[in-house]
Amino acid sequence: MIVDLPSSTTSAVNRKLVELREAGGVMALGRVLTLVIVTDDGGSAEQAIEAANAASREHPCRVLVIARGSRQAAARLDAQIRVGGDAGASEVVVLRGYGPLASEDAGAGMVVPLLLPDAPVVAWWPADAPAVPSDDPIGRLAQRRITDALSARNPTKAFEQRRSGHVAGDSDLTWTRLTHWRALLATALDNPPHEPVTGAVVAGEAVSPSTDLLAGWLAVRLGVKVKRSPSTAGGGGMSSVQLARRSGSIELLRPDGRTATLRQPGQPDRMIVLSRRGVPDCLAEELRRLDPDEIYGEALAGIGLVSRGRSPVNLVP
Structure with a gap:
C-alpha cells in the first residue's frame, strides 16, 4: 500500500501512520530500529529503498527517507507512506523536501518527530555523504552512520574524508564488502x-x-x-x-x-x-x-x- 501526502507536514504524516495502524493493522509495532536514508530525489532514492526493504526482512525497522529536491523551488514537503508489500518487513516514509526544506538542518527537523521511541537510529548515505558524518545534523541523531565511498561521485576523495573524519560509530560499505x-x-x-x-x-x-x-x-x-x-x-x-x-x-x-x-x-x-x-x-x-x-x-x-x-x-x- 502506498499513501501519498502532497504538500504535507510531519504532524500529518504521524497522524496517518496511526490511522493506518488502527484501521487496517497493516504495520507491526515490533521495529528494532529507525533507519534514516539521506539521498537526492530520483532513481537513487528508489534503489536505496529497495535495498532497505531487503535488509528489513532480517531487521524490521521504520525507514525514513530524506529525498532532497531542488533548493530553488518553493518550500514544500511531499510525503509518501509505504506499508505492506511495498515496504518489505518495514514501514517506509519518504519525505521529499523542496526549497529551504531540502537543507541538512531541515532534514533533521523533519526526521525527529517520526523517530521510533526508545529505538536506536542508524543513518545511511547511499551515495555522497557529508565530509564528517558525525557532524551532520542527521548524523548527530544516529548511533551508527553508514556511508559508501565507492558510490560517491569521487570515490578517492570520499574515502580520504572517511579516514580523516572517522569517529566511533562510523562505518562504510567498502569495509563490509571485505x-x-x-x-x-x-x-x-x-x-x-x-x-x-x-x-x-x-x-x-x-x-x-x-x-x-x-x-x-x-x-x-x-x-x-x-x-x-x-x-x-x-x-x-x-x-x-x-x-x-x-x-x-x-x-x-x-x-x-x-x-x-x-x-x-x-x-x-x-x-x-x-x-x-x-x-x-x-x-x-x-x-x-x-x-x-x-x-x-x-x-x-x-x-x-x-x-x-x-x-x-x-x-x-
Missing part, C-alpha cells in the same frame, strides 16, 4: 602449519577503497610490512592477497571478480565463489551491530602503515 575475504584469510591462518606471517602483498584496482582497507587491516592485525599494488586482473575491486610464511605463501586470487582460488602449501587448490557483494547484503550485515566497529577504525589507521608498489601484480590462477 567480510568474506577476511573470513577466508583468517580460516587459512588457523590451519597448520601455524607459522608467523612475514609479509603481505595486496593487489586490486588503482581506485579501490576496499583493497586499501584490507591492506590496512593486515598491517595492524599481523604486525608485518604490507605492500599495496595495482593489479592486471580485469575483475575489478580486490584481486589478490599473498601472505608470506617460511614454508610457503598463502594466496587468495580472484582474477575475474567472481571466483577465487585459495592456494596453500601442501594442499590442493580450492575454488571458492567470491563475487562482489550487493548493497542489500552489505546493509543487512551493517544493521546486525549497533555498537562501534573498532576493527574498521583500526583498518583505517593501518592504511598509513602500508607501502604502495607501482609494479602491477599479474595474477595466474
